[in-house]
Structures are given as structure tokens and as C-alpha cells.
Amino acid sequence: MGDDQEVIYVSTGRPKPPIPYNMRDVVLPGDAACPGCPIPMAWKVLSAVFGEKMILVIPACCSSVVVGTYPFHSLKTSIIHVPFASAAAVASGTAEALERRGILDVQVVAWAGDGGTADIGMASLSGAAERNNNILYIMYDNEAYMNTGIQRSSSTPLGAWTTTTPIKGKIEPKKDVAKIMIAHGVSYVATASIGYPHDFYNKLQKAKGIRGFKFIHLHAPCPIGWRFDPRYTVRIAKLAVETGLWILYEYHDGKLTISSPSRAYMDPSKRKPIEEYIKLQGRFRNITEELLSEIKRQMDANWEWIKKHM
């Protein structure tokens, strides 16, 4: 593993916090992801923070497939594949065992989709948070059950088409898992986006320094399920933030702070119209004016909530 602190600067404008150039150390070429998949993008950032010193606990989800087929393996780190509902519980056990054995430099990372987190895995997630087990739980939120063919999850947004909401789109609002985790009183909860790797990198670094339970809710647009051209994954991720729909923040020891990519959008006049985000995605093709204004109303309420708790 290259320990050299070579850095890349991706921006031509204002300077970004550096990401060490070791993003490819762990993520090897030849994974089984679809073109434009957000998962390997996020893994590269994870790689830059933890290198091989992580144990990924992966329940049933796209990621179980993306790593590749035995005996091949597109990640140079350890993985425990586990039953759908059990990521947080398995990770808890692994973390306890490592601590018991005096291994303190390996981070156990539960890496689960929104279905495995917001739905079937909710009880085990809540249990691990309440026990404050020393794990980092990352929910990569592609807003549906992609592995089984784009069915709605409780994290699917209002109005979105899925194969189980095929005509009307989802009629319930998106479950806000980050807020649920804040209510658990854990030390660290953050939202992140694959469109902002520097921000994600910083949050992972922060989480790395905290013992106990940490949660990161990572917004991860999926070209297959959201019905957009694979080249737009990052653009759509950024648009979610720029429209104010996805708000990047950190909650650390009771203090909530808006992260820099989202800071400008506290001012509603700076936000791009959400139609810009919506119109690029086939899943919102049949959305009605009513649902659109309901989405705006919920977005405003979310901003109000965040401002109140800052």
C-alpha cells in the first residue's frame, strides 16, 4: 500500500481538501458493477481512508454482486457477506471480537443498501446503535431494492416509479433514516453524497477517529433504477444537493452543522429548481404537479428542521 502522501486536486476553482492518491489500492479493476454505478465510486473513497484496514460486512444487495464472483474478488480488503437483516448485528459481533483480541486498528464497516437498512435491517441497526457498538454503518442509498430489480423501499422518494409502484409511483414520502439515527443519541451521524467525494472523505476521516457507533447516510444515484444515462451519475448526485433536496450535514456529539457543499443552499434563492433534478430521471416521468409541490413542501420542512437544530 502506498503510504506516500501524493494528493490530487480535482477542482480547477477553489481548493478542495486533499484525498490521498490511494483510491485504487483497495478497489481493483474488474468489478461487476453496471456502468455508472455509484458503489465503486464510494468504495474508492473508503479505500483512501481505511485502505485494507477495514472489514466490510455486506448484506444481500447490489454490492454482494459488485465485488465479483468467487474466487475472484474486486476488493483488496476483508468482506463478510451476511443475511439481509443482519449487517449491524454481525458487525457488532465482529467489532467486539476484534476489541477482545486487542486489534484496534481495523474498522468494521457495515455496508448496506437502503432496503437492508431502512427496512429489513432496521431492528438490528437500531440495536447496534443503542448498544453503541464500535462500528461504522454506511447506508448507500440508491432509493430502491436494485438487486432484485428496482422495487420500492421505504427510502424511495415520493412520486418515484419502481417495479412495485409501476403506475402511480410511490405514494409515501421517503423515510429519513439519518434523523432516526440522530434520535438514537449516537455520537456521529452524517449525510453524504457520492457527488462530493471530498466531503465524504472528510466525514469518513472524522468517523475513523470516533469510537462507538457511527452512521453515514450516503446518497447514491443508480442509473439503472433511476432511469438515467450512466454518464450522469455524479451530475445527478450533485443536482440533488444543488436543488436542496439532499442536504449534507453532520451531527457530532449533539451538534448539527451543515457541510460546505450544502451551505450555500440554506438560502432558497441559491437553489436550482428541483425540476432540473427530476427531469433527468425516467423514474419521475409520470410525476404530477401535486406530488411535485408536496416534494417541495417536504424539502422546506427538512431545511427548517435542520436550521432549528443547528
Next chain:
Amino acid sequence: MGMKKALTGNYAVSYAVKLARPDVIAAYPITPQTSIVEKLSEMIENGELDSVMIRVESEHSALAACFGAAVAGARVFTATSSQGLLYMHEVVHWASRARIPMVMAIVSRTINAPWNIWPDHSDFMDQRDAGWVMSYAMDNQEALDLVLQAFKISEDPSVYLPVMVGLEGFILGHTTMPVDIPDESMVREWLGPRRQGYIIDGSTPLAVGGLTMPEDTENIFYGIQEAMNEAKKVIKEVTNEYNKLFGRKYSGLIECFHCSDAKYITISIGAWSGDLMEAVEKLRSEGYPIGSIRIRYYRPFPMEDIWEVIRSSKGVLVYDRSISFGSYGPIFTDLAGGLLTYTRNPPYVSNIVAGIAGVNVTAEDFYKLTKEFIDEVEKNGQPPGFKWVMIRR
């Protein structure tokens, strides 16, 4: 030095676990298992036992946490019953397929609905295809001894499979008997440090359980079948070692009672085998050439051992305390299937399902039923077939 204590079956399990000193224990309550993990919690909090207790939010998580810890190199233990075991079932399979040694006690209680907390073997038998070595105790002493042996067997390199130890709720679980507790340092030396096939602890990249093509998956499953065969040898070795070290007289996979000259044999598992033996004793005193086999290890199924005993017998009566609805009792099914691989002329074999959902079956009942079976074979020259016996008092 070892010592004698009056212990319930559940506490006998707790004491065995204490002697095995697991690194991690997961706890989730369900009647009649609960007092095992309560006792262990007490031992941990008063400093008698240095284990990490993970107080999880469900049985699914209990076994998942044990799995996660065991994969990372920890010796682990958990216990459950009935609905809890059913709730775990997905992870039960997961652990064996990963070839991860671990030990779990099953304090049997029937499966609901309707709500019922009395014991039969249906929860335990429900797990028979999961790839765990499965033993079942007859009394509290054996419950303790089987749990200790379970750690040794599970962590044997030619096995590396999880082991579950069954005992009947209330009948053993909550009944006090004198139990001989082995000397802790002797147990420590005998068990030795934790052994397992691989460890995922971040020292080297390693993955378990990922997407695998059919041929490789089948290969992994075949490995479990081979390990089960190996386990038969290992169980016998471990039992012998244990007998020598701790002064017991257990046989291996099965226990025989009056078998050597018997023309008729009964087969059973669990606590009611004691009542059955009483009935056999009485029948013997009346001149019936009867013996009984008690199964100590249900998986791997001890077909060879049973065959050695019954090959020259005239009739075999299997008592099952659970039912595969629409079929027969599970022990009968295993036996009947196995027999045909040995012979085209098997003895007369019959199956009685009784004691379901906690219905009490006494020595007197066994006496009557067994006698009926022998008389019928003698008179009609054919086995009476499958019977579900409902005992109403």
C-alpha cells in the same frame, strides 16, 4: 477440583459455558431458555466469567452477532428455544455454510401457534438439514457434558461445524438434579485455545460468503457432508477422552440399554428415554427380549451404529417427539431411509409419534405401547405401521 452442585438443566448449561470460557456470548430471552443467559450475565457481572455479553435485539441478531464474532476469531455461545430458533433459522444455515465453529443450546419447546411453552422436539428437529452437529441430552449432567464436548467437536479441524445441544425445557431445563462440574483448569487444558479454519480480522484480505458459481457452491456443500462423516469419528474420540478425564461412562453417538441379546429395540432421543428405559426394564423382567437405543447425536445421523445393533433384531419401534406434518417422525424417516442402504430385509420397523406439545408420556405408557408393538409383530407377522398416539388423562 471438580465439584457437585444441585443445578437445573439450564444452569448446568451455564456452568458448562463458564468452563469453556467463550469470548463472546449473545443473549436474547425466550422461555424456557432465558435462565441460561441470565445466569451467564450474573457470572459476567460478578467477575466469575470474563466474556463479552452482547445483549441483542432479536434471535436473528443473536446468532448473527455470534457469527460475526466467531469469524473474527472468538469462541462464542448463545441459546434459544422454539420461536427464537425459527427466527434465527436463516443464520443457522449461514453459520454452517461458512464452516464456523460455534455452540448453541436449544432448550426445546414446541412450536407455536397456539401459544404453548411445553416441550417436544419440533424446534430442534426443524434444524436437521442446516449442517449443524446436533446432540441431545437425557439429564442435566449430560447437558453440561455435551455442551463442553460441543466446543471440542466444533473446533476440531476435521469438523469445523457449529454444534447445537438440545435439552427439554422444564423437564430438564427447570428441574434440579445433582450435577458434577469438572475442574476448570482441566477443562481449559483439554479444550485448548480456540481453533477455526480461517479468521477475518483485517490482517489479510479475505472474504466469506460471496457470490459463488454452482459448481463451487456444491463443492462447499459437499465439504459439509464430508465433515459430518468425520464428525462421527471425532465425536467418539472426544467422548472417550472426556470419559477418561472426567470420569464419565458415555457411549458415542448412541447409548444402548439391554441391546446385546435383544430381539426388539426401541429408539428415542431426549429426557423421555429415561422413562422408556424404565418400561424396557419392566418388559425384560416379564421375559420380553427388548432393548433400547438412545440417540445422543442426531446429526450426523448414527445410522452405522444403529445398524450394528438392530441388524439381527426382529422389530424396531421408533419413538418420535415431533412430526413432519403429512409424513412421519423425523428419526423414523432417517432410520427407514438409511436401512434400505444396508439391507433388503430390514426388521419390522414402526413409528410412534407421541408427547407432542408437552403431553406427558409416562413409563407406564411406554410399557403398554412397546408391549403392544411386540405382541402385534409376534401375532400378525407384520409391523403395525405409523401411529400418532394421543395420551389423554
